[in-house]
Amino acid sequence: MISFFTRRLLHSVLLLWGVLTLTFGALHIAPGDPFDLMISPETPPEYLEAMRELYGLDAPLHQQYWRWINGVVRGDLGLSLRLQRPVRDVLADALPYTLLLSSLSMLVHFLVGTVLGVVSAARRASKLDRTATIVSVAIYSLPVFWFALMMQLLFSYLLRWFPSGGVGDVPFGWDNLGPWFLSMARHLFLPVLVLGTAGAASVARFMRASVIDALHQDYVRTAYGKGLPERLVVWKHVFRNASIPLITLVGLSFPFLLSGSIVVETIFSWPGLGRVMVEAIQARDYPVILASTMLTGSLVVLGSLIADVSYALVDPRIRAR
Amino acid sequence: MKTTSTSGAWVAAIRRDRKATFGAVILSIFLLVAIFGPLIAGDPQALVGVPLQPPSSEHWLGTTGQGQDVLRQLVAGTRVSLAIGFAVGLCVVGVGAIVGVAAGFFGRSVDAVLSLLFNVFLVIPGLPLAIVIAAYLPSGPFTLGLVLVATGWAWNARVIRAQTLTQRKRDFVAAAVVAGESNIRIITREILPTMTSLLVAQVISSTVYAIGAQVGLEFLGLGDVSAITWGTNLYWAQNDSALLTEAWWTFAPTGLCVALVGFGLAMLNSGFDEITNPRLQLERAWRSHLLGLGIAPSRSTPVTVGHE
Numbered sequence: 302m303i304s305f306f307t308r309r310l311l312h313s314v315l316l317l318w319g320v321l322t323l324t325f326g327a328l329h330i331a332p333g334d335p336f337d338l339m340i341s342p343e344t345p346p347e348y349l350e351a352m353r354e355l356y357g358l359d360a361p362l363h364q365q366y367w368r369w370i371n372g373v374v375r376g377d378l379g380l381s382l383r384l385q386r387p388v389r390d391v392l393a394d395a396l397p398y399t400l401l402l403s404s405l406s407m408l409v410h411f412l413v414g415t416v417l418g419v420v421s422a423a424r425r426a427s428k429l430d431r432t433a434t435i436v437s438v439a440i441y442s443l444p445v446f447w448f449a450l451m452m453q454l455l456f457s458y459l460l461r462w463f464p465s466g467g468v469g470d471v472p473f474g475w476d477n478l479g480p481w482f483l484s485m486a487r488h489l490f491l492p493v494l495v496l497g498t499a500g501a502a503s504v505a506r507f508m509r510a511s512v513i514d515a516l517h518q519d520y521v522r523t524a525y526g527k528g529l530p531e532r533l534v535v536w537k538h539v540f541r542n543a544s545i546p547l548i549t550l551v552g553l554s555f556p557f558l559l560s561g562s563i564v565v566e567t568i569f570s571w572p573g574l575g576r577v578m579v580e581a582i583q584a585r586d587y588p589v590i591l592a593s594t595m596l597t598g599s600l601v602v603l604g605s606l607i608a609d610v611s612y613a614l615v616d617p618r619i620r621a622r
Numbered sequence: 623m624k625t626t627s628t629s630g631a632w633v634a635a636i637r638r639d640r641k642a643t644f645g646a647v648i649l650s651i652f653l654l655v656a657i658f659g660p661l662i663a664g665d666p667q668a669l670v671g672v673p674l675q676p677p678s679s680e681h682w683l684g685t686t687g688q689g690q691d692v693l694r695q696l697v698a699g700t701r702v703s704l705a706i707g708f709a710v711g712l713c714v715v716g717v718g719a720i721v722g723v724a725a726g727f728f729g730r731s732v733d734a735v736l737s738l739l740f741n742v743f744l745v746i747p748g749l750p751l752a753i754v755i756a757a758y759l760p761s762g763p764f765t766l767g768l769v770l771v772a773t774g775w776a777w778n779a780r781v782i783r784a785q786t787l788t789q790r791k792r793d794f795v796a797a798a799v800v801a802g803e804s805n806i807r808i809i810t811r812e813i814l815p816t817m818t819s820l821l822v823a824q825v826i827s828s829t830v831y832a833i834g835a836q837v838g839l840e841f842l843g844l845g846d847v848s849a850i851t852w853g854t855n856l857y858w859a860q861n862d863s864a865l866l867t868e869a870w871w872t873f874a875p876t877g878l879c880v881a882l883v884g885f886g887l888a889m890l891n892s893g894f895d896e897i898t899n900p901r902l903q904l905e906r907a908w909r910s911h912l913l914g915l916g917i918a919p920s921r922s923t924p925v926t927v928g929h930e
Contacts, residue, residue, distance in 0.1 A: 319742035327755060438892070442884025444834045446841055447856070447877035450865065458868055564838060579842070594746065601745045 305613060313606045320598035321373060324591055325366055373595065379588035383581070388592045391577060396596070398468070399573035402492055402566070403558045409497030410504055411551070415544070417501065418508025423535045425513060434509075437502040446564040449495045453568065456491055463491050466570035492569045496561050500554060507550055508543065515543040545615055552608025559597045635894075642893025648886030652879070656704045659697035666690065666698040666850050674862075674869045684871040686855075687862025695855050696875055703852040704883070706763055706836055710770045711829030715821060717771060718778025723809055725779070726786025737783070743776035752839055761846040766839065770832050778824050785820060789813050819894065826891045830884045837880050852876050 360368070372379060378388035417437070421430040440448075457465035469484035515521065516539055524534045563575030570576070574593055581589035636642040660666075673689040675681060683692035725736035743751075752773045759765040789795060790813070798808045814821075839845055840853020847854055859865075859872040 315738060316741055316745055319738055320746055323742055323746065324751075327751065434892075438888045439881065439885055442830060442834075442888050443881045444837055444877060444884075446838055447873070447880065450860075450873060451877065454865055454868070454870060458865060564842075567842070594751070598746050605745075 306610065309606060309609055313602050316602050317599060320602070321370060321595055322366075324594040324598070325369055328587060328591060329362060329365070369591065373592075378592040381581075381586055381589050383584045383586040383589070388588045391589060392574065392592060392596055395572060395574045395577045398571060399559070399562055399566070399575065402489065402496070402562055402571060402573060403555075405489060405493045406496035406500060406558060406562075407551070407554065409493060410500030410554070411547075413497070414501040414504025415508050415547070417505040419512050419535065419540055419543070421505070422509040422512035422516065423531070423539075430509075433505065437505045440498055440502040441506070443499070445495065445499050445561050446568060448499065449491075449565050449568045452491055452495055464488055466568070468572060488569075488571075492562075492565050492571055495565055496558065499561065500558065504547075504550065504554075508547065511543040511546050512539055515539045518542070545612070548608050548612050548615065552605040555601045555604035559600065636890070639893040641889045645886045645889030645891075645893060648882060649890065652700060652704060652883055652886070655697060656701040660701055663694045663697040664691070666694040668694075674864075674867060674872070676869075677871050683875050684869070686858065686872055687864060687869070688858070692855075692871060692875065695850055696852075696879065698850045699852040699855050699876065700879065702763070702849065703833060703836065703880075706767055706770075706851075707829050707833035707883075710767050710774070710832035710836070711825050713767070713771045714774040714828040714832065715778055715824045717775040718824070719782050719814070719821065721775070722779040722782025723786050723813065726783040727790060727805070727809055727813065729790075733783075736779070740776040740779040740783075743773070744780065752835065752844075761844070763846065763849070766836060766845055769839070770835055774828060774831055774835070778828065781820070781824070782817065785817055786813060789816055823891055823894055826887050826894075830887045833880060833883060837876075852880055 369379075376389065378392070380386070381388050381391050384391060417433055421427075421433040424430050453465055456463045464487060467488060469488050473481050512535075521534060521539060524538050525531075529538075559574070562571075562573060563578060565571070566573045566575035567579050574597065577589065578593045578597075580586075581593065636646050667690065669689045670681065670691045671685055671689055673685055673687050675685040677684045681691050681693065683696065686692055686695065721736055721740060725733045725740075752769045755765075755769045755772060759768070795808060795812055798812050803812075836845075836851075837853040837856065840847075840851055841856045841860065843857055845851065845853055845857075847857060855876050856873050859869075859876075862869075862872070864870075864872040
């Protein structure tokens, strides 16, 4: 057990190092640096040199790499070139918004997806199953951003039920908790709807396959044979066993949610990591791009680590391997 | 259960399954539009009238914010978007197969290095990486394809590695090794053919990914905005604030096309699954056998015929 965790932990550290190196490489091998965009032709070359020196861009690549790794370990992510603020603060401001959006969407997509998947597997080839399959395949094939645009068009521009973006201007406070909550909920509704539905479709498909597989096991026939009602067989015997792989899916859907939220945040002007990232890329703000890619990468590593460990806790066969 | 890989058998299999037939029909229509559409539709760049006209008998899908015909642009975009989509789908699976088979077959340090590589690519959320690369390379269809392959291959590699690991332990591979066949020959003649249906399924799902991701990147303005593709059509619609003016016809049809192609491909894939998955096949055969005998299959009916 201990050795399983140690091995898994070491693996995660190795993965994180890979993520750091890859993002550093991808950014620095490409030609040009951020100051090429910021300056006019009249800018004196001495000023440019001074700026490059200030941000450490004049150093040889391996030194920059070393400095970057060193900084990350110490929690120092550098200075944003565009905002003139520590990158750590920029990310710390954005992270809660992304986590709020992602966790709510995840809740929606696992709740809806699981129920839909189990029910349509238990009633395989019924009208409900067919409809659910077609709807989930259809939603699965919709591009997320287009779905987001259509929802925005429908609910914000045509019906005017929900705001088209932003987080609202009601400040948080203990005395106006009610209005703040209401405003947040109104602003969150569309992004969560879009991210949640898109994910629910794939969870439903996965769950359906997993339940169909479990329905073929001997213990299910035994349960039916001894006369248990179907509801009990499906939700107690089948569901419990079929949902073990779901734990892995929770870990694996992290990258999807974070990628998806880049687009959704951009469309709904939600001030999370995704929007920070897109803005940083447009301005070639190296430190912010590096740090936010690293942060999303780390969240994914962490997600799959937690998934693996809980998988091992739930299913003793995994630990033995 | 052996699956034949000749094209005749595939066509027959598609025709047997209703879902697969449906998917194939949708896809064929789009392919016909992609090949012949641009010859019939006319110049997509031509300014044909007042900007942002709603659909009419003259312009079936209305006009864009620049005053071009939406339908013409849609047709022209179909060709480019599908071409990139299918090419990337093939390349993604190709790269994934090479890396996955190599990792699974050679094992040890090769496996360790390659596994770390595709795990890193799996961990970095694809879109940010794609955005980073796309932002720094000259824009064009080639760059876009490269970016999509770079961010899409890892998942396939992981699945194929796992599949290779199980095949590697089978007797027929051991027999080939003893017979002194070269590694390349064992991989291409013994191992890869057992994965034909998996590879086909991967090409289909990778194409769905490629089309969606391509349109997404172009929508964010990271493609070649002067080209006419589904993604750039959406980009210009957004730029001309079609949403604010409620000009739904400038982006609804394009998104619907992306969704339809994805839907068709997914239907084709789930049809293949019903065809190539022995368990589903057996169950169907057994059920129809029972029904033929006048027995209603129930939950406690075991599936036994030909079970492994």
